Amino acid sequence: MPQVRRDLDANKLAASPQAAQETKMKKLLVVLLLLTLVLVVVAVAKDTAVNGWVVDAKCGAKMASAAGAACAKKCIAAGEKVAFVPDGTQDVLIVDNPDSLKSHAGEHVSVMGKTNMDKKTIHVDSVKIMAEGGEMKH
Numbered sequence: 001m002p003q004v005r006r007d008l009d010a011n012k013l014a015a016s017p018q019a020a021q022e023t024k025m026k027k028l029l030v031v032l033l034l035l036t037l038v039l040v041v042v043a044v045a046k047d048t049a050v051n052g053w054v055v056d057a058k059c060g061a062k063m064a065s066a067a068g069a070a071c072a073k074k075c076i077a078a079g080e081k082v083a084f085v086p087d088g089t090q091d092v093l094i095v096d097n098p099d100s101l102k103s104h105a106g107e108h109v110s111v112m113g114k115t116n117m118d119k120k121t122i123h124v125d126s127v128k129i130m131a132e133g134g135e136m137k138h
Helices: 002-045 066-077
Strands: 048-056 082-086 093-095 108-116 121-129
Touching: 048 066
Parallel strands: 093 121
Antiparallel strands: 048 082, 048 108, 082 093, 108 121
16 A cells, blocks of 8 residues: 555656646736736726717717707707717717717717727717817817
8 A cells, every 4th residue: 555655646746847837827817817807998998089979869870960960959859868979980879978968969079088889888078069170169
């Protein structure tokens, strides 16, 4: 029996450096995954400036122009959700703080805020009205 015991102890010692290396690699993998998650959250949560049209959720992108201003004002006043269509897209983002844009219904604006493309929402921190040529009004 003592011989068997020594063989088992020798196998444990031989496997020990490999097991220690595997443990280190697992810990490194967990740290890298956590770091990646933190970077993704920081990137998603960053405020961005976006130009686009304040519309109602019902009519959406088809009314994202000066011609749709009256429709957007009417629908929002009737209780339809406030939405935002970024320039150059057909995306309709529901404004999760509608009072920030309600008074700008039908207007071309530049907003500073956080977008969540998975949920198709935007949280507006600030808003500036755009001139007809696409520049800011002073």
